[in-house]
Amino acid sequence: MKSGTVQLPSSSGDFFDPDRHGDEDAELGLRDFAVNVRPGPPDFVIRALHARIGDLAAYPSTADAAAATSAVARRHDRDLDEVLLLDGAAEGFELLAKLGARHVALIQPSFTEPERVLRATGARISQVVLTYPWRLDDAEIPDDADLVVVGNPTNPTSVLHTRAQIERLRRPGRLIVIDEAFADMTLDPPREVDEPQSMAGVRAADVIVVRSVTKTFALAGLRVGYLLADPGVIDRLARGRRHWPLGTLALAALTVCLSDEGQAYAEQQAREVAADRDHLLRRLADIGVAPAVEPDASFVLVHVPDGLGAKARLRDAGFGVRSCANFVGLGADHLRIAVRSADLTDALVEAMQDVMTGARQLDKESEVR
Template sequence: MSHPHRRPAETELLAPERHGDADAEAGVLDFAVNVQPGPPGFVRTALAARLDQLAAYPSRTDERRAVGAAAARHGRRPEEVLLLDGAAEGFELLARLAPRHVALIEPSFTEPGRVLRATGARISTVVLPAPWHLDAELVPADADLVVLGNPTNPTSVLHPAEQIRRLCRPGRLVVVDEAFADLTADPVTGRREPESLAAALPDGVIVIRSLTKTFGLAGLRIGYLLAAPAVIARLSAGRRHWPLGTLALAGLTACLSEEGDRYTAALAERLAVDRGRLLAALAETDIEVCAPPHGPYVLIRVPDGLGVKAALRDRGLGVRSCANFTGLSTDHLRVAVRSEAETATLIAGLRDVLTSTPGPS
């Protein structure tokens, strides 16, 4: 299948540092970025209440309150929590562990690989075959740092917690990126976060969590990680003063409040319905869904994915090319789960593109 539409340079789409926000242009209906619209009203109120205090440095009280909220959310001790200037900072801090051999479970979010390659450590990419079930036997035995996502971005695969535990061994740290775990649920029982390790936190596991996706706060940069106190000490040694500002601390505390928990639970339920609607529409359109999705995004594969992406852009629709994810191809596209009306617009665009006859180039 060939499309004459203008498309971004293939070298740009293959760049490891490229993120979906590059496709979320003004005036384009955004299916490329997985951030929810927001922030919700109660978070806005919490942020607005602190605007008059921005002349002062962030306080220890605010920091303790945010740490306590994260600890309480997962039943952890405060000394097992490290607040982050966005979850991406958690990947940067991993360099302080001075790993010798890093195993990256792929395909997955590109940021950990980008920052860990800069450390000079040996890097092994463990590319799981589709549909990307985790297999601990594929990981090199001498890897002292293993990084994976759960649910994985962009495949939306949710690995069983028991399979992740099998990665653990003496002398190894396992980093689990749970950026979208708060929106997962068991499809049968409805139990929230069924495969998260945040509450169990096995020895040798670091869990990195983001709040910006669920609460529509990508511009604020807030997250946290959970790990053993000794690991926290290694990650935070020599860290700058005031790594999170007053608004970040206030936003983090609000997101992790009881009201924030209720909001997340309701959002997870709604997204499950919206995702089911999207999957049904994709099936009716004979578009391949690459794996059963568990996050607020779905990975699809279409012939000439780059051409389809460009043609959708011409129709005012932005989707994420997955050409720069290890183990995926230029035919893979990621689409965010949106409302019923927005999904209908996307499906109409896809049908139009996939059935149109290319004109002269």
């Protein structure tokens, strides 16, 4: 090993662990293309949080919780009793256990957290693995599935399903859970309409939407999210929940992120992501790498030969990308790349070109031998 390089463990078994999270690929000292969190937090969020530091000696107030709930309801044109504040969107999946589903259908490939927490309930789990290019049109949902979970846009494929496709999943006696953690980074093709396929504003007794603000506003360390559903569903999810599920700073962050200023910022970020994603796609094309599917979110999925080896060599070059070996329906040769600024993207693609050139050379030498 050359001096100054970093070596991955010899065994790649950990990359296939269903509980493995992408932040493990964003190691200290690496330029992070592994975690889908935007740069930040923005100044107005920092100011809002700083203003509340002096209040941390007191328990979170009902007024703060009410303000955050009102901000969410106003943003999505929902009633107050249709909103449940979450200690990070992942808590929303944990709370689904209270619904007592007997047969859960997980539309794959997708975020691994729902399976982890719902399997622990003892419910029957069906993996509904979509065929390439991972659209819902060919989803074969078991008729007796009473809970269906789908990501939109889906992590890690970056596929954005249409509302019409999601609507077709609905059946009497079935709840549809939509993970919209990255919905605020999506635009319609002309890039004039924000969140074109979001179901957050749909009032229906069988639709649950889980949202996050930690990705767009760079607050992953604070854990902030919310859930939108019918009041009856909200009551079931909230029953027996601990006191003060969100701290003062999380409530303050949620309120400001869902304010007019926050939403203007999110819309600006969505347009920056679209431009930076276009740049990433162009630069990848320059070195002969195409996206696995046309992306609509703040990350791009690619398929490269010897994916784990490529990831290891990029790590030695100072870059962290997300292995998708532990996603149902994908494999070790799938890598997820977060959208970053043009200058960072250029540096990554240069490193990828070196990695791929070296891999091709090794293949030629092995053929000669």
